[in-house]
Amino acid sequence: xxxxxxxxxxxxxxxxxxxxxxxxxMAPMTRNRSPDGVxxxxxxAYYRRRAENDVGLIVTEGVAVDHxxxxxxxxxxxxxxxxxxxxxxxxxxxxIVDGVHQAGGTIFPQLWHQGVMRLAGSxxxxxxxxxxxxxxxGPPGRRTSSAADYVxxxxxxxxxxxxGEIADVIGAFARSxxxxxxAGFDGIALHGGHGYLFDVFFWAETNKRxxxxxxxxxxxxxxxxxxxxxxxxxxxxDMPIMFRFSQWKQQDFDARIAETPxxxxxxxxxLVDAGVDILDASTxxxxxxxxxxxxxxxxxxxxxxxxxxxxxxxxxxxxxxLYQRPSEEEAIAGAGLERLMIRMERxxxxxxxxxxxxxxxxxxxxxxxxxxxxxxxxxxxTRQLY
Numbered sequence: 001x002x003x004x005x006x007x008x009x010x011x012x013x014x015x016x017x018x019x020x021x022x023x024x025x026m027a028p029m030t031r032n033r034s035p036d037g038v039x040x041x042x043x044x045a046y047y048r049r050r051a052e053n054d055v056g057l058i059v060t061e062g063v064a065v066d067h068x069x070x071x072x073x074x075x076x077x078x079x080x081x082x083x084x085x086x087x088x089x090x091x092x093x094x095x096i097v098d099g100v101h102q103a104g105g106t107i108f109p110q111l112w113h114q115g116v117m118r119l120a121g122s123x124x125x126x127x128x129x130x131x132x133x134x135x136x137x138g139p140p141g142r143r144t145s146s147a148a149d150y151v152x153x154x155x156x157x158x159x160x161x162x163x164g165e166i167a168d169v170i171g172a173f174a175r176s177x178x179x180x181x182x183a184g185f186d187g188i189a190l191h192g193g194h195g196y197l198f199d200v201f202f203w204a205e206t207n208k209r210x211x212x213x214x215x216x217x218x219x220x221x222x223x224x225x226x227x228x229x230x231x232x233x234x235x236x237x238d239m240p241i242m243f244r245f246s247q248w249k250q251q252d253f254d255a256r257i258a259e260t261p262x263x264x265x266x267x268x269x270x271l272v273d274a275g276v277d278i279l280d281a282s283t284x285x286x287x288x289x290x291x292x293x294x295x296x297x298x299x300x301x302x303x304x305x306x307x308x309x310x311x312x313x314x315x316x317x318x319x320x321x322l323y324q325r326p327s328e329e330e331a332i333a334g335a336g337l338e339r340l341m342i343r344m345e346r347x348x349x350x351x352x353x354x355x356x357x358x359x360x361x362x363x364x365x366x367x368x369x370x371x372x373x374x375x376x377x378x379x380x381x382t383r384q385l386y
Contacts, residue, residue, distance in 0.1 A: 003337040005368045007344050008352060009054070014277060014309060017238035018186060020106055020351075022056035023344070024365045027313045027353035028110040028189065028244075030061050030081065033385060037064065037083030037124060044096045046385040050358060051105025054365035057351070058105055059189045059242070059280075062112030066179070067172035069131050070113045072123025079123060084109060084176040090183055097184040108187040108242060109180045111173060115197025116206065117250065119153060131169060133201050133223075134208040135160045138251030145250055166213060166223060169197070174230040181235050188231055188239065190224075192271075193246030193282045198224045202257050202267070203249065217266050225274035232275040242311075243271050244280035247298065253284070261291055265305045272306050279306065280353065283314035287339055300348035313353030316340055317364065318377055337368065362386055 009022045033043055047058055064070040066085035083089045100107045116137045118130045137154040177188050192198035200206040201223040207214050213222050249255045258264035281299035290298040299312035357364045360381040367374050
């Protein structure tokens with residue numbers, strides 16, 4: 001059966017200032033191709049090609065905020081993550097944004113602080129201490145994608161972040177959002193999942209603080225809500241803010257922050273009240289039911305509970321999730337499109353975040369619209385900028 005994908009290509013109004021031309025989103029994926037934090041012409045062409053081929057919204061790879069411990073080695077074999085500060089990087093981003101706009105696209109940067117996932121002594125600023133809310137990377141013995149030697153290095157506890165350090169990181173996000181607006185970006189995306197800094201504040205396993213940044217969900221979400229409010233003050237009322245959240249962590253595939261829909265409502269409600277416009281529900285497989293007793297996905301619950309536009313992401317167009325390392329035969333970039341459209345047509349979520357399929361083929365959206373055969377995804381695609 002060939003899926004009717006027409007709904008994917010209908011516009012979506014986010015707010016008074018922004019309407020997306022369609023619902024296909026390029027999900028953020030680290031590419032590690034920006035030496036010294038500066039994305040080059042190859043990166044500019046990479047994003048422009050997706051805009052030229054019908055992607056409605058591009059969310060960039062994770063971009064380091066203006067803080068020395070923002071990024072480093074988090075299991076990557078090489079280090080070349082782009083930055084959202086410094087004259088050279090900001091000029092490069094303006095060039096990228098201009099190219100996407102000329103192609104009719106929309107682009108948000110995903111602002112990123114790795115937090116506990118950054119290996120101490122790594123990155124462009126090796127002298128900086130890695131930031132941990134309570135000094136904990138994660139509990140031992142959990143199901144994880146990380147190499148054993150990396151986990152062994154990360155497990156020993158360190159000191160907890162001070163209030164002053166938390167304030168510094170909040171300021172770094174605000175400055176970086178201001179820089180992004182000046183470069184011409186259309187919105188701001190924040191990486192709040194996968195065990196990075198926001199996420200380990202949310203997660204009770206790694207946030208053991210007894211002050212106003214710990215305790216109940218309101219306390220554990222306070223760091224995120226203060227960042228969101230600080231960004232809103234910098235970018236104004238009209239610039240959309242997208243927030244990525246996840247249950248699973250790289251430290252623990254089976255982790256859950258919200259055990260029930262009521263838990264999720266409290267968590268997401270805090271983020272929305274702080275100023276989030278779009279919820280990016282990151283799952284390993286986009287249509288996995290989020291809670292027992294319901295077929296609704298995590299993105300579906302996010303939309304139902306908040307009324308905000310929600311994006312489903314997780315192996316859209318592929319037959320296996322990221323950590324199953326699919327072979328070419330197992331990962332045809334088109335698998336599950338019927339399942340995606342069924343859920344979109346019943347109003348479960350608004351946006352489809354396409355990741356690895358768009359790494360392999362910049363024209364994935366065109367193929368989804370026209371019915372042309374999809375290109376297969378292979379792990380080799382992650383080593384190129386097609």
